[in-house]
Amino acid sequence: MSLNRLKETLLRCSNLHSATAGAALSSYSTRESLSQVPPPRKPPKSSLSQQLLRLDPQSLSVDLRFRAPNTRLEEEKTATENKEEGNDGPTTACVNRDTFLPQTVARGPYEPLVLSSPGEIPLAQVPPSINCRLLKHQRVGVQFLYNLYKNNLGGVLGDDMGLGKTIQTIAFLAAVIGKDSEHGAHEVDHVRKKGPILIICPTSVIHNWENEFSEWSDLSVAVYHGPNRDLILGKLESHGTEILITSFDTFRIHDKILCEVPWEIVIVDEAHRLKNEKSRLYKACLGIKTRKRFGLTGTIMQNRILELFNLFDWVAPGSLGTWEHFRDFYDEPLKHGQRLSASERYIQIADERKRHLVTVLQKYLLRRTKEETIGHLMLGKEDNVVFCAMSELQKRVYKRMLEQPDVQCLINKDLPCSCGSPLTQVECCKKIVPSGIIWSYLHRDNPEGCESCPFCLVLPCLIKLQQISNHVELIKPNPKDDVEKQKKDAELASAVFGADVDLVGGNAQSESFMGLSDVEHCGKMRALDKLLLSWTSKGDKILLFSYSVRMLDILEKFLIRKGYCFSRLDGSTPMSLRQSLVDDFNKSPSKQVFLISTRAGGLGLNLASANRVVIFDPNWNPAQDLQAQDRSFRYGQKRHVIVFRLLAAGSLEELVYSRQIYKQQLSNIAVSGKMEKRYFQGVQDCKEFQGELFGICNLFGDLSDKLFTSEIIEMHEKQGENSTTLIRPFNPEIDYDNFPKETSKASSHAKSDEMTFFCEDKNKLQDLGIVYAHRNEDVVNMGPGLPEKIVTGATHEEFADNTSSKTRGNSSKRIYKMDRLSSEELKRNEFRHIAHGMGMEELKFSKWVLSASHSQRIEVLQNYKKKKQLI
Known part of the structure; x- marks a missing residue:
């Protein structure tokens, strides 16, 4: 066929296709009415960032776990804008509140988060596609990591589990590497050659890191784990990958190979694994040749204050001095100052060293809790410790x-x-x-x-x-x-x-x-039996934890006998099936109980559909129990979470829990600089002051004739030492969202009502086989931290001078301030009375006020005024 004939053939085919398409279009036009043609849009009234969000569909892909829910006001505002603009379709601000987890949306401005100082070259910024999905506290965390990196230092990101440490790390690495797929790479002249980045993490979360990198960035990632290690190492040497992920075990075995690589940054996930300086893993990590070492952990200190030294001496060598200096200057004074019978001098020294330690740590540590960051988005958590009578x-x-x-x-x-x-x-x-x-x-x-x-x-x-x-x-x-x-x-x-x-x-x-499956010979199962019956009748979903697989087997038979629909996850559950089990439990209304091994529960399991957590057996390490609770108390939880730790009264478990209190308090003192109640005479690792907690004789003591924990707490309450909280009674049938939490400064009328409530429910507790119970937050006094002036490095003298100068102000100003405070106090009391009249806490009532309609608020106010007039 000649070239001319080929052109004619192609031309005829093209004309035929055009004619056919035109006929089809004409036919379609005759069937559709002109009214369906959209009218010209009005100029948009929304902000530029919202317009960009609507134009970028990729920015709608957001991690479920870290999406900030929109308020009703924001939804109504967005709906109004859409109506004015002629847009009836869904927008990024819409929230489907019928599903368990809210739909994913971008929540920030579609613009990069600039981390560099003005004029700094090269420019470091988080790409807009990542920045628009970060929460406020996550942006602060990214800035913290970059500031350390810029100063050639390491540090620890110590956020609670569920606050997005992985996402913050990915955003930080995207800014450091300088890849921005949307706006192209930074100027070539400004890009400096950097070495690769190493991430060391538990084996169980390697695939989670891979998935998060693919979801949030386009960085080149390889996994150094399994049989293909040599191929991955060759790819790394040829600069074919930017980030290498490996497990703790693989790094420990092949540390000599990996430590020869000139890493730009090294990140250790679950960095509390570096608490033991004698472990092979810790010694292997010391061989990494870079000063830019970062740790990610929500449990900075678990058992001993000396664990702080080991962790921070790795991320920032020399930051806390030598091991002997840290032990003598911080560890010993803090432990002895927390002793119940410590002299005033010991307490003063401990307070000074605590302030100094927190001042040093804040340079290398960013520690934030759920309550501080996303607490306003959640309904809270209550940790009940329940002492069950043994059979x-x-x-x-x-x-x-x-x-x-x-x-x-x-x-x-x-x-x-x-x-x-x-x-x-x-x-x-x-x-x-x-x-x-x-x-x-x-x-x-x-x-x-x-x-x-x-x-x-x-x-x-x-x-x-x-x-x-x-x-x-x-x-x-x-x-x-x-x-x-x-x-x-x-x-x-x-x-x-x-x-x-x-x-x-x-x-x-x-x-x-x-x-x-019979509960007759097990005191805890007897209590659990009646608690489950009460909860499931109200539609609650329960997480049931035990560290023993054999105990899980017994509990499984118990659940089958009682007819509960449940799921189970332990160490034998394949990794490929775990997420499907979690998803099935979260989505299925018929699933009532989830049996989980405390040790094999894995990391990153989001079970926010459950609002009741039962820890059947306590762990010596308080972090294990706290992490178990956080499986439910995570971002996306819509209900108030109530935790029940079951302990066998008069057994070794009472001592286990008392040790947990001791360790939690030391962690709060050393890491956060909090003021803690002093309960115990014992001092850890001190034979002279073993007290009631330490030593073999205490471990194997016979506690059957007394309530060990309750006697210690009640003795402290009677003394009234540093006590501002009244131990509140426990009732498993009460909705604690609606139970008023009074302090010792409350009126005597409130106290008498509370004591009457306690006396009325003694019989109920006995029926459950519960001999004593309290709320853990009432015992572990999570008191306020250090004043801002002290935390930033002020001495005792400076603090005292500032305090005295403030008190030497004008007397008329002081009187005006007192009058203003008394007026505000009256308003707060009025608000508190209305909340209690509706059976709510102040926090929950505040959230109700924000979500209620105007007519509902007016109705509540009128009812309150009527009751007040009757009184």
Whole structure:
């Protein structure tokens, strides 16, 4: 075919297509009315940023977890603008409140977030596509990270879980690398060559990091994990990737290879893993050759103040001096100043060191809580600690366990030896326990004992006591253990069951469904049974946590027997199925309970559809229990979250919880500079002041004849030392959203009503098997932090001078201020009375006022005036 004939053929095809298309268009036009042609739009009255948001559909893709919900006022305003502009379609400000999680929208101006100082080259800015989706506190976090980076320093982003540490990090890296897909890269002359970036995180969140990078940016990311490590390393050497993600275990094993790379920035997710300076991971991280080290963690300190030194000495070497200096200057004074009987001098020294430590830490740490950042977007959380009476069987078994030779050896270790020697028992004849069942198994290969005898028995004996506190079935042999251990566990079970061995179905693991699901022999399950019945009847959804997989098995049988619809997630659940389980629970109204292992719950699980959280067994580390609570108390939660920690009264678990209080208070003091109540005589890691918390004798003490925790708290309340809070009564059937929280400064009338309420509900608590309960926030006094002047580095003298100069003001001004305050106080009291009249807290009533219509507010005000006139 010639070229001319080909052109003619193509021309005929083109004309035919045009004619066909024209006919179709003509036919379509005849079928449609002219009224459907949109009229010319009026000039828009919205802001430029809102117009840009409407024009950019990509900016509507927002992470569900970090979207700020619009208020009703904003929705009405946007609807009015749309009507005026002739736009009836959905806009970015619309919120579908019928679904559980709000629809994703952009919430900020569509413009970059400039991090650089004026005139600074190269320009560092967060791309508009990321900045428009950040919350206010997230922008502050990005600026904090960049300021440290600019000054060649490292630091810690210590936001609570659920506040978007991952997103803030990605926004920061996008600004540092300088890639902006929408506006092109920065000017070539201004771009400097940077090295790659390393992110070290737990294995369980590697894919979460990958997904977040793909969702929020177009940065080049590779994962150094699994069989393709060599290929990834070659890609890194050829500058084919900008960010490398690896796990803790992989980095620990291949640290020599990775530490040879000249990293620009190193980021450690869950940085509290660096708390132990003796761990191999910590030593491996010390070999990283860069000063720009950043840590991400919501639990900066978990067990000891010295953990702060290890973490900050890695992110900012030398920032807290030497280890010996930190121990002597900060650790010891803070611990001794928190002792109940500490002298005034110790308290003053501790206060000075606390202020100094917070001043130093604030240079490298940004610590924010949910209450401080997004608290106004949530209805709050209440943490109840419930002490359940053990069953009679549990009490007998617990007592027999304390009478075992292994435990008695530890209890009597400091008593004089019975052989007449001047030495103590642990130094003489009772160093080994050949008659002990646990000891003989531990030393089956060395009958002469080990170097740590008899203290090698402490952990195994503690585990047995904790198992009895939860369920007697747990001390029976585990079929997954080796045969020798099963035999010894069966022997121990027979010894502690004694005459009750037939009552529990023998000393072997029971397979009886009805026996395991029966609540008769477990005090906690008895209380849980009645609580679940009350909650599910009201439509509540429950998260049920336990660190023991065997306990989860028993609870699962219990839920099946009671007919509850539930899901389950533990360490055996494949990672690929976990998110689908979470989504199914959140979306399905029929799912009532979610069984989760505290240890295998994973990170980033958003279970905000649940408004009740039960922690069946406490952990020595308070951070574990607090993270479990945050599975529900996350951004997107629409209901008030109430937590129930179940403890076995008179058991080791009371001591576990008291240690949690102690650790939480030390963390609040050292990290945030808060004022905390002083409850305990004990001082951690100090043999001279073991008090009621520390030492082996306290661990294995018999607490069955007293309420250990309640006696300590009530004694403190009677003394009235630094106490501004009245321990409020606990009632599982009360909606705590509507329960007024009075302080000790409240009127005597409110107090008497509260005491009457408590007396009326004693019988209800006894029916539930609850002997004592309180709210954790009332005990752990999350008091105010340091004054702003002190936090910024002021000395005691400067603070005192400022205070005295303020008090030397004009007397007339002081009188006017007092009159104004009294007027404001009257208004607050009036507001409080109206809120209580509606059965609401002040905070909840404030939110109701903002969301209520004008007629509703007028009606409430008129009703209040009528009641006031009758009085």
